[in-house]
Amino acid sequence: MKLSLCMIVKDEERVLPKCLGSVKNVVDEIVVIDTGSSDRTPQIAQKFGAKVHQFQWCNDFSAARNAALKYVTGDWILVLDADESLTQKIVPQLREVIHSEEYLLINLLRQELGAVQSPYSLVSRLFRNHPQIRFSRPYHALVDDSVTEILRQEPHWQIGYLQGVAILHSGYQKSTINQSNKHAKAQKAMEEFLATHPQDPYVCSKLGALYVETGKIAEGVDLLAKGVKIAGENYDILYELYYHLGIACSRLQNPKQAIVYYQAAIKLPIYPMLKLGAYNNLGNLLKATGDLKGAKTAYETALQIDPSFAAGHYNLGMTLKAMGLFIEAIASYQKAIVLNPKNADAYQNLGVVLLKVGNVQGSLNAFRQAIALHEKHNPEEAKRLRQGLQEMGLM
Template sequence: MNLSLCMIVKNEAATLHKCLSSVANVVDEMVILDTGSSDRTPEIAKSYGAKVHHFRWNNNFSTARNEALKYVKGNWVLVLDADETLTPEIVPQIYSVIQREEYLLINLLRQEVGAEQSPYSLVSRLFRRHPEIQFSRPYHALIDDSVATILAKEPKWQIGYLQGVAILHKGYQKSAIAQGNKYAKAQAAMEQFLAAHPYDAYVCSKLGALYVTTGKINEGIELLKRGVRTSEENYEILYELHYHLGIAYSRLQNPKQASLHYQAAIKLPIYPILKLGAYNNIGNLLKEAGDLKTARKAYEAALKIDDNFAAGHYNLGMTLKAMGLFTDAIACYQKAIKLNPRYAEAYQNLGVVQLKVGNHQASLIAFKNAIALHQEQNPEEAQRLRQGLQEMGLL
């Protein structure tokens, strides 16, 4: 079974090396469609042996991805973006599953590196080359619609997913979003699609969440609720709809409604690791309301699913600190820092708790690390912390 990498790219010289290096010894073919690069992207792709084709960008991701598919020769297709890498741990599972006769599509778990909210998503990126598989939607292009059509006609096929993180994605970091003007591009494309498909639950979820992110909260809630009414039994989309409604109501200072939506999200029968954001956010609501014991249970439930969830360890530490359990809080902050060495807030609160238990030297080291990281990420916070420590006579 031959495996082909299929990508669309434009001006990706900064990230393409890392992406292609992650699959260079995994795939049998690299097909890359360049949509108008002005940097060294095509040359970098060719240096990895990729077959580079060119296509004039028309503001539609599906059109471009479908054009790229035309050049694929392998039996199976792996789709990546330039800001993604394949994890080496998943490769044996990929090799195993593409030998199976029953699968049409394999969903892959993607980790959103640097995402402030939900750290994981399930993406339809590994599929059998089939003449009727094609991408749809101008933004957030995906093959799911065509796969559903095929399954209705050819019920012999199955959809599966692999255990463990398959793709690391850095595109949701704030700097990447700002640099790529992603919000504006996404909104324009999705609004155009919504006009023609007003009850599409998927676009209601994505565009509604985008509205909430950019401050159009009431418009976002309206779309997200519309999606809930029309999503039927697509539990992954329904989770996202409830999850983002929870965020929206939190921003409207309505914790009761937010909590109801997070609880609805958690109850859905989906891959447990996808629920981390809902567990974490409902924990935050409970902590803010002073219900520390229940907040602790929510964070511990998240960490039981994924012990590598740095934000979960940090938030559990904050809860334990508020409960006066300083030694346990220290352990949580240290675990968060081990998982994310650039976690300024974790260093800062570690310093606070170390000071409370009398470990002045350890406290000062933690505070200095926090100041150094804040200086890079938030200079005003670095100055505020530095001044506070000076007033306390610690600096």
């Protein structure tokens, strides 16, 4: 089976080499649609053997992606953005699944590097080169609508997913979002789509979440609540709606209602890795409201799903410390540090707990690491911590 990579790009010379390098020994063809780059993006793509075509941007991602599909010759299509890369661990599974006869679409687990909230999402990025598969929606373009229609007409097809993280996505870094003005572009495109598709729960979820993120919380809550009413049994979308309603209620200082929404989200029958954000946020709220036992259970459940969830280990450590379970807290902080060695707060809280159990030297070592990390990003905290240790006679 021949596998084609299909992309749309514009001014991506900084990140494109990493993306294309991750697939150079995986795909048989690279098709790139350039929507008006002013940098070396087209030349870089060509160096990786890509067939580069031009497309006049019309504020519609689906139109651009569908234009790319016209040039694809492979049996299967993999879609990546320039700020994404394919993990090498997933390649054997990917090569195996495209030789199966029953699948029309394969969902891929994407890790959102730098995301403040949910660290994973499931994206429909690997699909058969079927003549009726097309992208829809001007922003957050996806093939799901056309796939649903094909399944009605050709019910022998199946939808599957690969086990493990397939795509690493760096686009959620704050600097990246601000630099590319992503929020404004997304809002404009989705508002235009909503005007003509007012009963679409997917756009209610995405636009509602964007409103909440950009401070338009009342508008966001109204749109998310509308989405819940019309989502039906579309559990993946329903999860996002409940999840973002939880975030909105937290920002409105309504933790009780936020907890209700997060609990509703985690009860839904969806891919467990997608629930990490809800479990983590639920734990944070339960801890803040004094339910330490409930918070501990939420964090532990998240870590059962993903033992490499660094934030979960740190938050569990904070809860265990508050419960007076210092030995267990030390273990959690140490796991958090192994997974994220740049977490100054983890070192700092580890130092506190080590001091409580009498390990003065270990505590000082942890505090020194915290100070060194704080000095790079938060010098005021480094100064405060150093002064505190001096007053205690520890430095």
